[in-house]
Amino acid sequence: xxxxxxxxxxxxxxxxxxxxxxxxxxxxxxxxxxxxxxxxxxxxxxxxxxxxxxxxxxxxxxxxxxxxxxxxxxxxxxxxxxxxxxxxxxxxxxxxxxxxxxxxxxxxxxxxxxxxxxxxxxxxxxxxxxxxxxxxxxxxxxxxxxxxxxxxxxxxxxxxxxxx
Amino acid sequence: xxxxxxxxxxxxxxxxxxxxxxxxxxxxxxxxxxxxxxxxxxxxxxxxxxxxxxxxxxxxxxxxxxxxxxxxxxxxxxxxxxxxxxxxxxxxxxxxxxxxxxxxxxxxxxxxxxxxxxxxxxxxxxxxxxxxxxxxxxxxxxxxxxxxxxxxxxxxxxxxxxxxxxxxxxxxxxxxxxxxxxxxxxxxxxxxxxxxxxxxxxxxxxxxxxxxxxxxxxxxxxxxxxxxxxxxxxxxxxxxxxxxxxxxxxxxxxxxxxxxxxxxxxxxxxxxxxxxxxxxxxxxxxxxxxxxxxxxxxxxxxxxxxxxxxxxxxxxxxxxxxxxxxxxxxxxxxxxxxxxxxxxxxxxxxxxxxxxxxxxxxxxxxxxxxxxxxxxxxxxxxxxxxxxxxxxxxxxxxxxxxxxxxxxxxxxxxxxxxxxxxxxxxxxxxxxxxxxxxxxxxxxxxxxxxxxxxxxxxxxxxxxxxxxxxxxxxxxxxxxxxxxxxxxxxxxxxxxxxxxxxxxxxxxxxxxxxxxxxxxxxxxxxxxxxxxxxxxxxxxxxxxxxxxxxxxxxxxxxxxxxxxxxxxxxxxxxxxxxxxxxxxxxxxxxxxxxxxxxxxxxxxxxxxxxxxxxxxxxxxxxxxxxxxxxxxxxxxxxxxxxxxxxxxxxxxxxxxxxxxxxxxxxxxxxxxxxxxxxxxxxxxxxxxxxxxxxxxxxxxxxxxxxxxxxxxxxxxxxxxxxxxxxxxxxxxxx
Numbered sequence: 001x002x003x004x005x006x007x008x009x010x011x012x013x014x015x016x017x018x019x020x021x022x023x024x025x026x027x028x029x030x031x032x033x034x035x036x037x038x039x040x041x042x043x044x045x046x047x048x049x050x051x052x053x054x055x056x057x058x059x060x061x062x063x064x065x066x067x068x069x070x071x072x073x074x075x076x077x078x079x080x081x082x083x084x085x086x087x088x089x090x091x092x093x094x095x096x097x098x099x100x101x102x103x104x105x106x107x108x109x110x111x112x113x114x115x116x117x118x119x120x121x122x123x124x125x126x127x128x129x130x131x132x133x134x135x136x137x138x139x140x141x142x143x144x145x146x147x148x149x150x151x152x153x154x155x156x157x158x159x160x161x162x163x164x
Numbered sequence: 165x166x167x168x169x170x171x172x173x174x175x176x177x178x179x180x181x182x183x184x185x186x187x188x189x190x191x192x193x194x195x196x197x198x199x200x201x202x203x204x205x206x207x208x209x210x211x212x213x214x215x216x217x218x219x220x221x222x223x224x225x226x227x228x229x230x231x232x233x234x235x236x237x238x239x240x241x242x243x244x245x246x247x248x249x250x251x252x253x254x255x256x257x258x259x260x261x262x263x264x265x266x267x268x269x270x271x272x273x274x275x276x277x278x279x280x281x282x283x284x285x286x287x288x289x290x291x292x293x294x295x296x297x298x299x300x301x302x303x304x305x306x307x308x309x310x311x312x313x314x315x316x317x318x319x320x321x322x323x324x325x326x327x328x329x330x331x332x333x334x335x336x337x338x339x340x341x342x343x344x345x346x347x348x349x350x351x352x353x354x355x356x357x358x359x360x361x362x363x364x365x366x367x368x369x370x371x372x373x374x375x376x377x378x379x380x381x382x383x384x385x386x387x388x389x390x391x392x393x394x395x396x397x398x399x400x401x402x403x404x405x406x407x408x409x410x411x412x413x414x415x416x417x418x419x420x421x422x423x424x425x426x427x428x429x430x431x432x433x434x435x436x437x438x439x440x441x442x443x444x445x446x447x448x449x450x451x452x453x454x455x456x457x458x459x460x461x462x463x464x465x466x467x468x469x470x471x472x473x474x475x476x477x478x479x480x481x482x483x484x485x486x487x488x489x490x491x492x493x494x495x496x497x498x499x500x501x502x503x504x505x506x507x508x509x510x511x512x513x514x515x516x517x518x519x520x521x522x523x524x525x526x527x528x529x530x531x532x533x534x535x536x537x538x539x540x541x542x543x544x545x546x547x548x549x550x551x552x553x554x555x556x557x558x559x560x561x562x563x564x565x566x567x568x569x570x571x572x573x574x575x576x577x578x579x580x581x582x583x584x585x586x587x588x589x590x591x592x593x594x595x596x597x598x599x600x601x602x603x604x605x606x607x608x609x610x611x612x613x614x615x616x617x618x619x620x621x622x623x624x625x626x627x628x629x630x631x632x633x634x635x636x637x638x639x640x641x642x643x644x645x646x647x648x649x650x651x652x653x654x655x656x657x658x659x660x661x662x663x664x665x666x667x668x669x670x671x672x673x674x675x676x677x678x679x680x681x682x683x684x685x686x687x688x689x690x691x692x693x694x695x696x697x698x699x700x701x702x703x704x705x706x707x708x709x710x711x712x713x714x715x716x717x718x719x720x721x722x723x724x725x726x727x728x729x730x731x732x733x734x735x736x737x738x739x740x741x742x743x744x745x746x747x748x749x750x751x752x753x754x755x756x757x758x759x760x761x762x763x764x765x766x767x768x769x770x771x772x773x774x775x776x777x778x779x780x781x782x783x784x785x786x787x788x789x790x791x792x793x794x795x796x797x798x799x800x801x802x803x804x805x806x807x808x809x810x811x812x813x814x815x816x817x818x819x820x821x822x823x824x825x826x827x828x829x830x831x832x833x834x835x836x837x838x839x840x841x842x843x844x845x846x847x848x849x850x851x852x853x854x855x856x857x858x859x860x861x862x863x864x865x866x867x868x869x870x871x872x873x874x875x876x877x878x879x880x881x882x883x884x885x886x887x888x889x890x891x892x893x894x895x896x897x898x
Contacts, residue, residue: 023435032382033375038589042838073375089373097235098372099508099557124847134235135815137849
């Protein structure tokens, strides 16, 4: 029996110790916001926070998160109580198909928690593990910048660049 | 050579539907006289004026969207159309994804399908009319209930305003449902549009940003079991022997058995099924395809082009005389490889069969086919099959095919269990159906004034349409036997091989420029790989050949690439204007040392797009820094979604241009997941600026047209940067 915190609540599972966290969260706890994309830690659709750090959970055995604290997209915010990044995703019309966006937002939230004023290169580096097949990258960048503590500096830069 | 002459202009008209991908338009209505009931629950006390709307007692306006939402923003676009005339803000509507019903056919196809960048243009007048008629009934009901003339009432976002008093639409639904409309209500003039033409936010963004949007893979039915299929490495091979003893004893595994496409493993969880699938040892039958590699494809296509014996497509003028009199002639071959669509959500479906009824949950582009397919597998009446549409985690054409629904139905039927079938990413990359590989040969002539006078273009490869047709046939005719389906499908392949060029295979290769002498030839070379439509279909490769050749010709004629294109697009005014606007922008761009600008333009899905790629090359690596995209899609119903579709088309196309290529080895696809079939990532993604020109026409396509110009724009920039003319995709420097 493995015990961990899931979105602030203590939970336990008797799933096989090798079962990836993603599938325990989706199948046993019925939180379907985190997605299966590749099963190999290559696309980031399954990203959750483990003790505050972004982690690809399709390759994280449940045994590795025993007694740790997990946050999923459902724990970050809800339609009635949006996290600032989720609000920015709406305001910048970021999602297209939307399938990768839970993972994108979790990766972005972990970045801003650790580094509230990321440079453009730091945003690129932090988000490079998350694939978006619809090509929402320009808008994801814009949304992250708008929520960062240096949003005003980005605004000024965008105005002088005249776009993007 | 079999010759079928069709004028270019007539071809353009007839290919409008084929551009969307269908060989034939057909209706899948029940043959009984009475219409089927609408596939949703009517709310107690609510009003259902038509198949698209319900007005509920609490004044909720529920909109059933008939087209599949795969990211292209169609739920926002269609709710904007109906909301404009109904006078309800699309963001205030309760949006539902429609089931299967004849009322939900795509007017462009005559069937319930989403594709071909057709949805907004196809529903532009229809849904506005539905909205206007519904509003007219509400106003008439309000007039009677309030005892005032309808002409004294106005509406505002779901309310009827009578002087100072404000009444929700719902107040009048009891009276409204006793009324009917005799003639269509007048539509708003464009000058009065409140929502059309505005950057309304997406209706699905909050659900998608909070993990609450339901995709097919998120469907969870009590008692559901999960299935994974072990698939042959070489397409369509059958199992000769299967050793599953060790897999059967693994935790959670309940059944292992053969289905039409491989060996299915059923377990209590997807993870258990996937683990067990890895333990199954299958001996597959030997297939002729095993003799085929990527090199074989390319060699066979080149041999077909050299032999010159194909089916003649749309042709006009005298190509031989024109070539002889040209002052410059130039010929080159262009290669485009097999590609996977790789939507982020792997294919999946939930099927439950109980007695003579079935439920199917999945997100797909062609719901029309579901009842027929499941009916033929489960041997139950098609009208007893309920389809539950979900959001699509990417479509790109991949979700226009339905083999995953057939597999899930076969497994559900055999086990008596409710089954969720999930493809792994490896299944997706290796098994297709694929974007076909193509070898294209263009020979062109230019006179000494820079006029393009002759265009002799041919394409060798497999045909896109017949395979998709084969998959849909059992849905059209659920009562006919498998042999008949094969027979009809083979007949269509034979037809395309011998008589008529499959329009989807050659679209975009010859239509855009003014040359008076054109010959188009198609050589069908089919290695029996499963093929289907891939975002922008034939244009995804023909634009690369055509726009690279145009650049080469401009250079040979001593003209700059924009002037040459302008001079030779006099007969295509909208494309001409887009080139002009983009050309002026390019002339005013200043780029850092070492950066180079490449240009390309293309007409597809009735929309004209020009793109400028700013590129640098360092240490053999191509880097795209910025893309400027200029387009004319007529009335932009939501300009911000138009911009997002151009951004998406450019990035999807850049993945293909820089990385995309599946390789065959002994008939099997070598690549398997995102490590060896890479996707463009954020750190490689260019800045993208989109300029939307509105020529005032009705809307034309936006989901696909942003893609075709990007590969040639980058290739043309790479030529300027390096002197290397790259004629094979993906672009790789020597």
